[in-house]
């Protein structure tokens with residue numbers, strides 16, 4: 030009896046017409062060198078069946094997260110602009126990485142220290158949300174691979 034219910038549930042899921050949704054891998058957070066300064070979050074986003082827009086990232090206890098894009102200014106300085114959304118192409122990838130798109134996390138709790146895992150929630154414009162665990166590293170540590 031129980032077995033047949035499980036199989037039926039799996040068949041329903043397998044036959045669903047809903048398109049595959051975006052997923053997130055390789056999330057990590059680099060803490061600021063100075064306590065109280067914003068941390069930066071990075072991840073790889075894999076597009077689903079349709080193009081999507083990442084509009085928000087949340088983390089427990091973190092006051093505010095902004096999506097930013099780094100760019101070089103005319104005089105060789107690095108600057109950042111806040112962006113409303115990060116496009117994730119259908120079937121493709123979008124990357125939050127040092128020097129490019131990234132998320133700035135303001136008000137990171139003092140309990141979030143190097144070696145911790147911070148569960149990040151990635152929210153898309155269509156309401157879809159996906160959680161991914163982010164490895165937390167210190168300011169001077171090399172980016173994880």
Ligand SMILES: [Cu+2]
Nearest residue numbers: 097109131133
């Ligand atoms: Cu930034």
